[in-house]
Amino acid sequence: MKRFSDQEQVACWLCDYGGLLLGMLLMVGLALLLRGWLQPMPITVPPPPMPTMIPSTPVLPTELLPTRQSTLVTIASPQISPTPVSTPTPSSAKPEMVVVFIRLNWSGSQAEFEQAAQEHLNLFLSESQLEQYFAVVVQMPSVGLEDADLSSENLVNDVASFGLLNYPADYYIGLTDGDVALDGQRDVTGWTLGPNSIAVVAEASYLSVTAHELGHVFGLCDEYSYSAWLSQNQTFIGGCPNPYPSDCQKEVGIICSGQPTLNGKNSIMGPSGLDGDYGFNQVCRQSLAERFALLSRQE
């Protein structure tokens, strides 16, 4: 029997199994090539829950609890969570906006307060279409500011401070059956600090005032005075979205009734106290819709 040399043995092995070896190398090469095409999707790790966040309904002292929820109110179901975790709102659901009416030197009954607050709220909600963007939650607690200085230039901040300390909310509306007289001007029926303010004050006897002041909070300008409109146009970020009515004179002291709505209602951004119904005109509505869309984003 012939004995092969080492070189011959290697050559014979290659003859017998070379195809197998070559095939294996080709398959490994193919696998490496395929890896480039079939990269696994990046795996994202969700951020750990913030330890300080907990979705909950406001916890208030018993005597401060709201006595009645508005009929328009959407109440979020209480969520009981044993550990502090955040529960993100589903992207399809509307985010919640909490609005609290604060009794401001209110001399009437709680029922009268709630009725006035509801009427002011209804006008704003129906005219602004806010509920297309937010699930609006309204509270009308029976305890409010009783000895506020209605002529103080800190009145809006007083309402905001009281509200923040007692009722967690997005916006606070100080509603009074008294006479708001900023800097002693008794013809003032309400005021606010302008865009992004978290509080407004309003006299209950003028139905359109809360809507007017909330209009400012969401960026709208006055249409009753050219000088007022002009100063706001120069100081509001992006200027005034609603123009000063073209048919009104631009002279100091002239009171313009504002740009009426298409169906003939008085402009909410005009003066209060006019005969007839009030509404947001087309330009105001469009601007509010854009503002609400921006505010309702959930990140």
Add this chain to the structure above:
Amino acid sequence: MKSGLSIGSQSFLAMLVGLLLGVLLRLSILAVDQTQIPTQVLTPTPPPPHQTLEGGWKVVVSVSHTTAPEIVSVQRLEQVRLLPSTSATNRAQLLNAQGQVIFEQGFETVFYYGEPPTYHEVVEQIIRLPDLEGAAKIRILTPGGEVEYDLVEQ
């Protein structure tokens, strides 16, 4: 005597073993990729808007056109709600002990306010901030300057 495998058998075995090696290789690469995924996010995620959060700060700020802002008062809140932060001229920040910004909220100051609006040289504003773990300072930045408030004293 022919001791080697036929070409057909060699091809079949080659594909089988190669496939096995390819699968093993791919699994090992995937395992390496997964070990590279960070398991902890070090930068705190800003709290989402439109929710009632446990703990917050009510910050009263005095803002002027020309001078640096002043923090008039800081008060802790049991609960707070935040709106989405939009780009703005002024900023309120929470800093950690290392001076890193862990939360930022933009805010605007309108120096004409009232009905009708009148000009005010200085405006007091209320800003709400979340009470985040690790927050050591509040910083307010305006075009007129900036001011910090030490939360550790609270």
